[in-house]
Amino acid sequence: MSIATAPTGGPGTGRKNMAKAAAKKKTKSRSRASAEEMAARQREISVSEFFAKNRHLLGFDNPRKALLTTIKEAVDNALDACEEGGVLPEIEVKLLQLEETRFKVTVRDNGPGIVRKQIDNIFGKLLYGSKFHRMKMSRGQQGIGISAAGMYGLMTTGKPVKIISKTKRKPAHEVTLKIDTSKNRPEVVTDRESPDADKYFPEGHGTMVTIEMEGRYQKGKQSVDEYLEQTAIANPHAWFVYINPANETIEFPRGMDELPEEAKEIKPHPKGIELGTLIQMIERTESTKLGGFLQNDFCRVGQQKASELCKTAAKTAPNSNLKGPQTYVSKMGHSEAEALYKAIQDTRITAPPTDCLVPIGSRAMLAGLLKEVKAEFFSAATRPPAVYRGNPFQIEVAIAYGGQLSSDESARVLRFANRVPLLYQQSACSSFKAVMETSWKNYGLAQPRNALPTGPLVVLIHMASVWVPFTSESKEAIADYDEIRKEMRLALQECGRKLGIYLRRRSRMKKEAERRSIFERYIGEIATACEAVTGSDAKKIYDALQKQAAKKTAEADNKLDEDGQVVRKTSRLDDDEQVIIVEDAIPAIDDDEATDDLFGDARSRLRRDPGKKSSRKKTAKKASKKKTRKTSRKTR
Amino acid sequence: MATKKTARKTAAKKATKKTTRKSPSRKKTTGRTVSAKRDKETTGKIEKLCTTVVKSSLAQKDPFLDIPIRSVSNMKFNHRERILEMGDNTQRRTLFNVGQARKFMQSILLSKGCRELIQADKTLSLRGMYYMSLHTIEGTNEKTFNDQSESDGILEDLEVTLDGLREELHVFAKKRGTMVGNITIRDNGDEIDCRRMGTGGYAIPSICEPSVIQFEKCEADFVLHVEKDTVWSRFNEDRFWEQHNCILTEGSGQPPRGVRRLLARLNQELGLPVYCLLDCDPWGHYIYSVIKQGSINLAFESKRMAVPEAKFIGIRAGDYDDCELSPDVRIALNERDIARAKQIADYPWFLDRKPWQIEIRKMLANGFKMEVESLITKDISYVSEVYVPERLQAADFLD
Structure with missing residues (x-):
């Protein structure tokens, strides 16, 4: 680690660096400090000390982001632990507001728990972890996250981190610890067995971390709420319970009951x-x-x-x-x-094995989007694995369109790396650029020059890799490698094509429906008038004309699609495993009542009716019901 | 329900129209504008039209109406008879065409309405017809007609489709136009002496068929038709028709069918020459053209309405100098006027008339138009006492 961070470093580091540089320069002209004197000042810098002063590198730039980063690190660890332990994750996030800017963050999981011996190092030492030294796909990478969060809490409030963990064999253990920044070493404050805490872990194992910290809670973009929503999309196998500062409980139930396959570890290529x-x-x-x-x-x-x-x-x-x-x-x-x-x-060397990658999978992505986004059209694409710089990676894209999504705003891009949502630095991210350079006009969407497409569209991009190339330690944006961007573009195009087919079909259907309604409107008049003049039965004439109208408009249904083929009643989208169309969510022709809320009505309903516990659950259930209806139709 | 209401309305209208001398015993035969035989023919045509629609509907075929086209493209000038005639081109109106569905429905509705009128032996104005067929389509908030102009257009289509005149469909237009002069007529049984019409004159009805109006006694030598009411009043006040033994008519601009039919009948049945006193502008020229050759829109009626012998007295482009008019009467020609004048000059019935070509060219060279009223600047009665008598005397008119 180079210490050439003077401009960005805290005041202490900066001064030290500058002094050093100045000293070097000045020794040539006139001597102010001898080499010995300087040597007395030169000493090793602990990693934790460095990060304490450069906390923006880890995502603790401001109170709001710090709160998010803390929850994010804790949840990432919890998910990793659960999956490695083979447990379907059940994670509770509780955000307790103590003062205007002071929060108590508690994250509890049902993972395998942590043995007593390791607790200190995991939570009290920076760059200590299981994930850095192996080539394996996981959410965490460096072993900085959670200990940095604890350190931030300690620095802003002076309160130690509290960890309660229970493994299958032993009773729960409660440890509070501080991190000794100068030595990058844990310092245990209290340490006791606490059988009382067993009640937190009904399954007999799990971990609960509590960090008290300075922070700021705000809803909307880049909020804790958004992070959890997106995490729920990318991890449909996990169950999240979120208790926000207003003491409202929001549940994100599972979309599927299978754990993703375990990722294999590989050697470097x-x-x-x-x-x-x-x-x-x-x-x-x-x-x-x-x-x-x-x-x-x-x-x-x-x-x-x-x-x-x-x-x-x-x-x-x-x-x-x-x-x-x-x-x-x-x-x-x-x-x-x-x-x-x-x-x-x-030398030509075979590409690395790709069985180390576990994509979310089209089905799971669709399940995740379906339960969190109220749209009418869903499509997903998973690219075959590819390699950048010897690291295997895999790109997945899913899109949701229409329904209750707002139609006059830019599309929303949900970015994920190894199932972790990326909320900051969107424009620096490779995925964002890939969405922008895809020509959405070809698929029937409006797209201003050099911008995201406009319309009721949500784009989900996931990169799975043993080593995701982030642009910084705070893991906010995926670095822009040509190989990665190309894969993203191809996946986006695959989804876009399906959306295009759907939109064309929909507009055709709409046009036909309008045509039909015009004919049907007048048929009644003609039938009655003709009866009055000729004495023929109006009902008979009406039925005959009605039949013709239906036939005429059905004929027009059979217009050629973009490949010059007759679109049959069962379009090819219907047989596509990677497409879901929620018929109920398709807005009626004259129904222009659009919800501004991107994620449908669940949140606004919650706002109107605080304390109503299961509103989110209900809508999600409805969505899954729709899905089952749809799939049953498919199998028929 | 709608029928009843409108029927009552017509009855009321008729009552006001009738003169005070009308005897109540004649009431039964009133309203009959065409003979019972022709009525039967017309209903037969309507029924045939609807039966075709029903038949093709039941046979799962696209129902259609073939409507003769009423535009310049489908109009011929008959050089021998010197009248405009309609060609044979038709336009197919089908139900299962988004752009035509509504018009198709309206056509059927109005033919049904006309049949009802004929069967009830009543007549309705164009506006009355519009109300008669006006209702909201069941299950929607769409009305069968948005305004009267929509139904007027469809009625004209229906006239040409059924090859029946408006009066045969028992529909009439708003009356317009006035007559006064040495003639006695019988209008719907009432004797009308056009010499005793006061300052207002006799309002020419919309339907002037022989079954409604008969000529009783006529001493007049010719008919003078003027463009507008103001000039007509001038002539009437000056008792021009008495002094020159003529009939004085006026058509409020472009003369309606009633006036044109009356002029044609006066010309054909009584052999009276028709002289026109119109403005010196393209619109005046076109009024003359319509009276003489028939109109493009109603080319199918030219035979009954055109007066191929009609003559144009004035005023003419040369009158500005000849009569030494003040420069104040000049109204500059605008671009539209110029374009229209050139268009008129190119009509085949003007093209072979050299004096007209000279007249139009002269007007364009002048760069201004004049109204008949401009003669009033010379003297209040200049037009009736000097201008017209002099031209008649000299037989100085355009043909």
């Missing part, structure tokens, strides 16, 4: 590492020979590929110690490593 990392790996490897190192520490390198790499490397550096696969690793110096690195770049 040779193409995915940089020279420095390679040197580090050479230093740390347990293999003695180069061939063994390449085969054991990387994926997709077998005996043949290893010797090929060694040969190529030997060719580029003929005078080095490189002597094929039998070279001792301990003989590898910098130039040898560089030759090897170059050889890796020049």
